[in-house]
Amino acid sequence: MKDDLGRRFKRDYEDALRLFLPRRAYVVIRIDGRGFHKFTEDLERPYCRALADALDRAALYLCQEMIGCRFAYGQSDEYSFLLTDFEREDSALWFDGNVQKIVSVSASLFTAAFNRAADSKKLAAFDSRVMVISQRAEVERYFLWRQLDASANRLNVLTLNRTLARLRTARASATGEKLASLNDLAADLITPPIRYSKPELQAHIAYLYTLTNATDQKIGRDAIERYKVLRKALDERIAQLNRILGADK
Numbered sequence: 412m413k414d415d416l417g418r419r420f421k422r423d424y425e426d427a428l429r430l431f432l433p434r435r436a437y438v439v440i441r442i443d444g445r446g447f448h449k450f451t452e453d454l455e456r457p458y459c460r461a462l463a464d465a466l467d468r469a470a471l472y473l474c475q476e477m478i479g480c481r482f483a484y485g486q487s488d489e490y491s492f493l494l495t496d497f498e499r500e501d502s503a504l505w506f507d508g509n510v511q512k513i514v515s516v517s518a519s520l521f522t523a524a525f526n527r528a529a530d531s532k533k534l535a536a537f538d539s540r541v542m543v544i545s546q547r548a549e550v551e552r553y554f555l556w557r558q559l560d561a562s563a564n565r566l567n568v569l570t571l572n573r574t575l576a577r578l579r580t581a582r583a584s585a586t587g588e589k590l591a592s593l594n595d596l597a598a599d600l601i602t603p604p605i606r607y608s609k610p611e612l613q614a615h616i617a618y619l620y621t622l623t624n625a626t627d628q629k630i631g632r633d634a635i636e637r638y639k640v641l642r643k644a645l646d647e648r649i650a651q652l653n654r655i656l657g658a659d660k
């Protein structure tokens with residue numbers, strides 16, 4: 412009777428949602444800190460070495476626990492892992508590709524290891540998602556996308572915001588020729604809040620940022636080229652601002 416009940420529950424409920432990954436494909440697992448805007452509010456920004464170290468330790472631990480893990484890349488509050496199961500005829504796939512096992516165990520192992528490594532009174536939690544990518548070139552683009560998210564746009568947006576804040580403060584007290592130079596620079600940097608105005612550097616950077624943050628967009632090398640152009644333009648404006656105001660402290 413007890414065994415019948417168990418079999419029935421397994422068959423009718425548990426097995427109904429038991430999903431398996433296809434074999435011999437690239438598997439990417441991404442772990443992401445839950446509500447880390449809150450968890451990191453007292454940490455150094457934009458980059459906290461201790462946080463990165465704890466994430467690295469958790470990632471190393473998870474790499475060792477997962478079967479077939481080949482590569483990992485982390486930035487901000489996230490880590491992505493690449494798993495493969497096609498090197499040999501008998502290569503295994505972690506948990507035989509059982510999706511619920513993979514996402515729940517990866518999240519819990521990473522969470523446990525991170526909390527052990529982090530010197531924090533707060534308890535951190537991480538979510539996990541798994542995806543299957545059939546083409547190698549798409550896997551490369553995936554990691555490029557996460558890398559771009561880290562290095563290019565965060566830096567661009569942070570630098571841009573800082574520059575705009577400096578410009579705003581300086582314009583509030585400047586007069587005469589200095590004010591005129593600052594106004595010229597502002598016109599070049601800021602899109603005026605009127606319809607049909609020519610989008611200036613701020614709008615271009617904001618656009619690239621939304622593009623690389625939209626998870627359904629594929630990011631290719633053109634986005635990286637675009638970043639380089641925008642970064643150069645932004646650096647030129649910063650140099651101009653420094654000539655007017657003196658170097659930023």
Ligand SMILES: Nc1nc2c(ncn2[C@@H]2O[C@H](COP(=O)(O)OP(=O)(O)OP(=O)(O)O)[C@@H](O)[C@H]2O)c(=O)[nH]1
Nearest residue numbers: 444445446447448451454455456457458459487488
């Ligand atoms: N101070 C500080 N904050 C960081 C650092 N790295 C990442 N963060 C913060 O971590 C957060 C990561 O953002 P998201 O993953 O998009 O958002 P989240 O608040 O974690 O929300 P969910 O992931 O949706 O649960 C951002 O708020 C970053 O500012 C760091 O080195 N220092």
Ligand SMILES: [Mg+2]
Nearest residue numbers: 443444445447
């Ligand atoms: Mg997060």
